[in-house]
Amino acid sequence: MAVHNYDVVVIGTGPAGESAAINAAKHGKRVAIIEKQPAVGGNCTHWGTIPSKALRHQVKQIMQFNTNRMFRDIGEPRWFSFPRVLERSRVTIDQQVEMRTNFYSRNRIDLFFGLARFKDEHTVVVRDNHEGAEELCAQKIVVATGSRPYRPGDVNFRHPRIYCSDTILGLSHTPRTLIIYGAGVIGSEYASIFSGLGVKVDLIDTRDRLLSFLDDEISDALSYHLRQHGVLVRHNEEYERVEGDESGVVVHLKSGKKLRADAFLWANGRTGNTDELGLETIGLEANGRGQLTVDDHYRTAIPHIYAVGDVIGWPSLASAAYDQGRSASDEFLDEPFRFVTEIPTGIYTIPEISSVGRTESELTEAKVPYEVAQAFFKDTARAQITGDTVGMLKILFHRETLEILGIHCFGDQASEIVHIGQAIMQQPGEANSLKYFINTTFNYPTMAEAYRVAAQNGLNRLF
Secondary structure, eight states, rough: EEEEEEEEEOOOSSHHHHHHOOOOOTTTTTEEEESSSSSSSSHHHTHHHHHHHHHHHHHHHEEEEEEGGGGGTTTTOOOOOOOOHHHHHHHHHHHHHHHHHHHHTTTOOOEEESSSEEEEEEEEEEETTTOEEEEEEEEEEEEOEEEOOOOOTTTTTTTHHHHHTTGGGOOOOOEEEEEEESSSSHHHHHHHHHHHHOOEEEOOOOOSSSTTTTTHHHHHHHHHHEHHTTTEEOOOOEEEEEEEEESSSEEEEETTOOESSSEEOOOOEEESOTSSSOOHTTTOOTTTTTTTOOOSSSSSSSTTEEEEEEEEEEEEEOHHHHHHHHHHHHHHHOOOOOOOOOOEEEEEESEEEEEEEOOOOHHHTOOEEEEEEEEEESSSSHHHHTTTOEEEEEEEETTEEEEEEEEEEEEHHHHHHHHHHHHTTTTTTGSSSSSSHHOOOSHHHHHHTTTHHHHHHHHOOOO
16 A cells, blocks of 8 residues: 655645645645545535526526516517426536646645545555555644435335435436425525426425524525415425335425425435444544534644644635635644635625625624615616516624624625625724725626625614
């Protein structure tokens, strides 16, 4: 067995692992990175963020074509199958793999494909698909193995009509009806995607409202627009059993209801990918969801072994994972360290949602004297031009100091728009002020102009 010595070994090539490895390499460290799949990019590139967002973009274009009056001069509304739309989305995955493979080559990071397993606290054994094995020894080890869909044992995922959020990307037909169990971020996004293709969707929510961590008004807007697109949302429901037959799937709910559809998508929870790492060999233990516990410097119970990304749980976002990986490597490189906390939320439903900071309910509970500044997209020239008039920008600010406390956006390009407000929120002291948007000239027409409109609206509420 070949033995290789490195300064740093990273397990996983998703956003967290990639940023940790590249940051260490740019600081002169000898780095190796291990990937279980046959191509780099991790679950983010192949199963999660990239394929679902690329798929969403294609569906949004189809919806725009089919609802835009101008295109009626070209022809009748078009129907597109799920496999056809998915195939177009795979182009983006290929581009991502090529780009990220080049990152490792440029930074002289050694790339190993195979299953990684700890031999001891400083040694990882990599076994490939041909029974070959190599030992990688390192001073520092970063675990960035990501997560996979949680699959309960009483649901038969081997049935050809029962899917999880990974296997749904292999769906070879377009169902007429679909039941999605789990109305979190993933379930809500896929409800938007399939309803956009004309599929009748039942979305089963185990809670009393959609995405309860969002601002109430934004959550209500999402519920309304999902229903507008034909999604039937069922709150406070739990499954009793799921039965698949040759022609469809029947879901029995604990409330006594029975639902039937052509296909079933499980989108309720995720599990950290730690079960094959051999953690017992080094005395580390994952929690019940396969996640590793870390301190506020991303160190596990073994100080030279770090864990970042989805494998440590919250917030389970690619954006946060990338920053966590870089921060973890900054820690052992003795560079300035930042624990990642202020994280914007990006939810790629149709329309999309993004927020940063506190919600109205949180501020009310904390008895913070806030006021609301808002702008509706239907009143902005850019939205009227593009036809994307659904949505709003809401800024929560302190009545006395005008400090921005939270930004909540619903509508087209929400995940882009939110960053303007986020940048001001990050400014120290009096620089974080609603007045910035009043005293700054915005291009016209733009979606960014909504900040000026909202700020003026908010100041008018003060007395």
